Amino acid sequence: MIFGIIGILISLALLITLAYRGIPVIIAAPIASVVALLFSQAPILPAYTDIFMPAMAGFVGNYFPIFLTGAVFGVLMSVTGYARSIATSVTSLIGSKGAIAATVITSSLMTYGGISLFVVAFVMYPLARELFRVADIPRRLIPATIALGIFTFTMTSLPGTPQVQNIIPGQLFGTGSFAGALIGIIGSLMIAGLGLAWLEYRTRSLRKKGEHFSSAESDGEKEAMNAGGAQAAAGELPEPKNRIIPFLPLITVFAVNFLCTLYIFPNMNWDFLSEDKYGGITLSGRSALWAVLVGIVTAVVLILALNFRHFKLLVKTVGDGAKKAMFPIFSTASEVGYGAVVASVAAFAVIRDSIFNMGANALITSVVTVSITAGLTGSSSGGMTIALNALGEDLKAMAIADGTSMEAMHRLTAMAAGGLDTLPHSGAVVTLLIVCGLTHKQSYKDIAVITMLIPVVTVAVLVAAVSMGVL
Template identity: 70%
Template structure:
């Protein structure tokens, strides 16, 4: 048993090390799985084909449509010129001198509108760079500013966000994308407000030290990343149409809201209990289906608005399909690794130790999700690993101790968006590469707004919910 526990720890360290050194997770996760299995004495080949691969395939089967349409939608928003138009419009509203707030709000709007996180990063960097140059804000703050808009409150906290991190908990807790709206809105406001305060404080502090936009040298910008599978940044292929650039995003929000809260609850879903549909419930799939329909509706609106340029939009479809592949398979590979770890005998000891702490369903869910997200460097992968292993037990525990499943959905999702941005995170590495900066130059601020602040907010909200209940 000692060797088995040591194998889990060593495999986790290996996974983190390989990811930090730029080894693709698709390769790193099977290697780390093999190390875990060797130490536990489990059969390698059988575990790979009968445990690792089914878990990986299950994640792809459940969430690939969302990754696909999200990437396609994001690329179409870019090639149509709508993304740039939205960015410039928001900048006009906020003011070019408020480059930090304008960048955060624009990034957040795109993320909450259903555009893939990594696509938003590629779209926002050149726009943010120009705004920061004009305002003479130190360039090292660009990654943290973009990250605050895309990797925090719009990814996990705001009710209804179409990002996959908000969909995953519903698969286990039978909750919808709008679960615990009060908690989500308060948490989102706190993360946004504290994040902006930190970035503005850092801007003033760096300027007092004499640092300006061009004070540091950029690292070489490597085209693409291990997370999006592209080799170059997106280009606008269609002249920007400034008429109704927000309409596709508003369509995603409106359709998601309408399906989740108005249409789906009124329909007859009794046929889902049939064996051919897996004997599921509407609550298990409503969040996924609503987001899928919403983004598809956004794509159709975008095509309709650019019908004359539909041939040029074909480039967006092709690029979007390519950009959806590596993110989904990278996350799925981490899920496969988690399934392997959960299958070894030593994991049962670890699991029982966690549940015997007596922390309650809410705190147990938060802690396990945070730890696995941090170890894997992935919010969606870490949350899926934790809930695949413990989801049923957590749900039963919540029912027994009267914990709101909606509150657990919201805080579990938010917990996944904390330690996931440790330095080895693929999202962090990708964003720094896009911005042409190093960890040493920019991680301090990125880590503060995406890790330290969200973790503190989640702990505070969990304590509040433990006292007053869900809201």
């Protein structure tokens, strides 16, 4: 048994190392799975075809519509010039002196509006760079500033966010995307407030040391700017003259999601779901997914209608968006397959039992488990899915037994996934640094404070408040 546990730890270390060295997770996860199986003396081929692949396929089956429509929506927002228009509008309203706040607010609006995190990163970098240059803010803070807007509160905390991290818990806990609204709002204010305070403190601190934006560009920055410029020039339409229109798709995603979750779906007749062909699903298990899906599709239709005269270009863009959905979902699904393999070996039962015997309540157990798996995999969605697939039913039963609110479980579990997921090997962190043309040495310290330290502390405070009955 001890060799099995060692094998799990070595396989995790290998997964982290391979991901950090740039090996795609879709390849690294199966390799790490083989290591865990070898140490556990389990058959490799049956485990791959009948454990790894079904788990991977299950994740794709559940969440592919969100990845697909989200990617299409993000590309449409970019090509129509809507994303740049939103950025310009917010910047003109706040001014260059509020460069950090303008960057955070703009990226937050896009993320909360349903645009893919990575699309937002590409759109925001050129704008943030110019804002920081005018305000003479050290450019090493650009990645952390963008990260505050896209990798933290708008990804997991704000009620109703259409990001997949907010949908996954609802599939298990039977909750909607607006679950734990008060907890989420308080958490968002804490993360955003502390994050902005840290960035302002760092700006003052670096300036005292004589560091400024500087006109010198590194080779990495030049490459990033060239890539961003090439992307922006690839068939984008001019920014619309009407500054209100670009906000309409974002508002549509939120409004439709809200109405479907709280009013439309609950008042519809879903008795037909009991039929065998639907596999025994319930509205509570699908509401969050369906509401977000309807919201994004409605927003896509709205963009197409508003830009009907450019229909041919937009149709081509839809195809490009569909292609861009493939790699992210299969990468995450591959991590889920790895988690299923690890959960299948005998040694995992020892780990699982030790987690449930540590004497904590369901909420703490869920938060700790999801935090650890998200950190090990370097993925919030992948880590959360692995943890909930392996322990979810037990966590749900424990929550019912000790009277823990499923809404609180949903919100804090989602928030916990957005903490340790941004360790140095995280694909999201690596991608953001590449986009900004900076290195871990230059910018990771601030990214870690913004996306790990502050969210982890916030979750700990909120878990304590819920456990003591304050919230």
